[in-house]
Amino acid sequence: MNTSVKYLGIQLKTPIIVGSCGLTGNLDNILRMQDAGAGAVIIKTKFEEEFAYDIKHNTTTLARTEIYGEAYDYVESIHHGYQMDDYFAELNKITEAVSIPVLGSINCISLESWLNYVKNYELVGCKAIELNMAMRPYDILTTASDVERTFSQVLQTIKRVTSLPVAIKLGSCFTDMARFIQQLSWSGVQSITLFDTDVWMAMDIENIRYAPMPIEHHIEDLDSTLRWISILSKKTRGTLSAATGIDNGDDVIKALLAGASTTQVSSSLYRHGIEHITTMQKALEQWMQRHNFETIEQFVGLLAMKGADNASARMRIHAIKSLFEEE
Ligand SMILES: Cc1cc2nc3c(=O)[nH]c(=O)nc-3n(C[C@H](O)[C@H](O)[C@H](O)COP(=O)(O)O)c2cc1C
Numbered sequence: 001m002n003t004s005v006k007y008l009g010i011q012l013k014t015p016i017i018v019g020s021c022g023l024t025g026n027l028d029n030i031l032r033m034q035d036a037g038a039g040a041v042i043i044k045t046k047f048e049e050e051f052a053y054d055i056k057h058n059t060t061t062l063a064r065t066e067i068y069g070e071a072y073d074y075v076e077s078i079h080h081g082y083q084m085d086d087y088f089a090e091l092n093k094i095t096e097a098v099s100i101p102v103l104g105s106i107n108c109i110s111l112e113s114w115l116n117y118v119k120n121y122e123l124v125g126c127k128a129i130e131l132n133m134a135m136r137p138y139d140i141l142t143t144a145s146d147v148e149r150t151f152s153q154v155l156q157t158i159k160r161v162t163s164l165p166v167a168i169k170l171g172s173c174f175t176d177m178a179r180f181i182q183q184l185s186w187s188g189v190q191s192i193t194l195f196d197t198d199v200w201m202a203m204d205i206e207n208i209r210y211a212p213m214p215i216e217h218h219i220e221d222l223d224s225t226l227r228w229i230s231i232l233s234k235k236t237r238g239t240l241s242a243a244t245g246i247d248n249g250d251d252v253i254k255a256l257l258a259g260a261s262t263t264q265v266s267s268s269l270y271r272h273g274i275e276h277i278t279t280m281q282k283a284l285e286q287w288m289q290r291h292n293f294e295t296i297e298q299f300v301g302l303l304a305m306k307g308a309d310n311a312s313a314r315m316r317i318h319a320i321k322s323l324f325e326e327e
Helices: 029-034 048-058 072-078 082-095 113-123 144-161 177-187 222-232 250-259 267-272 276-290 308-326
Strands: 005-007 011-012 017-018 104-109 128-133 167-172 191-194 201-204 207-212 239-242 262-265
Touching: 005 017, 005 177, 011 144, 017 276, 029 082, 029 276, 048 072, 048 082, 048 113, 072 262, 082 104, 104 113, 104 201, 128 144, 144 167, 144 177, 144 276, 177 191, 177 222, 191 222, 222 239, 222 250, 222 308, 250 262, 262 276
Parallel strands: 017 262, 104 128, 128 167, 167 191, 191 239, 239 262
Antiparallel strands: 005 011, 201 207
16 A cells, blocks of 8 residues: 655655654654654744844844744743754754654744744755745735735745745635635645634633643634535645644555645644554554555546535535524
């Protein structure tokens, strides 16, 4: 049985990859992920503010740090003496020590400091870059076209500064989301990751305040991931990678049936341990065996939405049917 897939032009031995998170921040964990059978790992993200810090403190170039507001102040308060050179040296060690592909990850919201560092990912042996374009619709003064313009400028620019394949990771709120994602898929990005989750706080109702949300309490919306992949997988260029809500082997199979090329796991590994990757892989293989599939491509997209141009009408039928059948 062959579970290999092609993602961002790279051959992976399984579609199960580890999404960017705290666990992918060090070599020991990444070696365990490799041993457990992960197809690839996406390294813990560097935030745009951290690149700005490096420019301001370790170079003679001016950095526009004021555009990040409090987020920059926070990074500055914890990053005393931090050097991006050290980070890339560490990343180099990781890519040399493991045989599975390592992808860089950058969380960006503008066309500022981080672009100067993109080439470094290539030089230290990353096989691709995932841009977590964390533009969210929270600002009253930001319009949909402002957001779309930034996406388009970032994509045009990044292609000029690296020859690595680029994936974009999106949040799940956009105006005209189906059209927007389709258009994005045609603008030079090789894969789109659906979705990044929004970090929210826990409400402490006894002390009437917000508190950090423990990871095990994050509510992951697999339904939303599956719905969008199913709607868009036949309508987009390049591939879609399913993130958010993948907890076990069945979820991996569902995402592939919906049309994802790969699946990304993060919080599931916090809950069940890194070795859970092996359990997911076994479940995938056993299911393929039961259904006589020898390769992944034989079943990817079998449950992608048919007639996705009229997805709203199809969703309406589902809504009506489920309400009538409930009575
Ligand atoms: C503890 C934690 C840290 C994360 N850190 C990052 C990060 O550095 N960069 C990023 O793009 N996504 C990050 N994520 C988001 C995950 O990559 C993923 O998109 C999200 O958790 C949904 O997938 P899941 O349901 O498998 O957790 C993080 C998630 C968790 C739980």
